[in-house]
Amino acid sequence: MLKEDEIVAGKDYLLVDLRRNDHQGGTIRGSVNLPAQSLYPALPTVYKMVKAAGIRRVIWYCSSSRGRGTRAACWFGDYLEAKGNTSIQSLILLEGLKGWVKGGDEYVECIDGYDHAYWESQ
Structure with missing residues (x-):
């Protein structure tokens, strides 16, 4: 079990922002943008990259x-199961980016391109 201060972005987890046309208000620093519309056929490639990098958790939002x-998260979880891979977890960021913003200033500070006006209207 990893302690919180031992968790390393890009090694222990990968954040994947699934938004495409609604990619407004910013994105969590360090996440990659892979629109959901193109994800399913890309699952084998995502899997190979995650496995080769030794990433333990993929967090989708x-x-x-x-x-x-x-x-x-379900598609990738099913893919992992089909591969028999139990060392990688496919997780969901609870409440997505909206929930992240609601977490407060310490979370907002980690959003690249944060647009305060956008989030006030949400």
């Missing part, structure tokens, strides 16, 4: 993580 985030 969209605006709320109730649609795309959940689907992506």
Whole structure:
């Protein structure tokens, strides 16, 4: 079990922002953008890259993580199961980017391109 101060972005986890046309208000620093619309056929490539990098957790998110985030985590989880891989977890960022912003200033500071006006209207 990893302690919180031992968790390393890009090694222990990968954040994947699934938004495409609604990619507004910023994105969590260090995440990669892979729109959900193109994800399913890219799963083998994502798997190979994650496995080769030794990443232990893939955390999927969209605006709320109730649609795309959940689907992506399930698709990748199914792919991992089919491969017999139990060393990688496919996770959902609870409440997505909206939930991240609601977490407060320490979370907002980690959003590249943060647009305060956008989030006030949400």
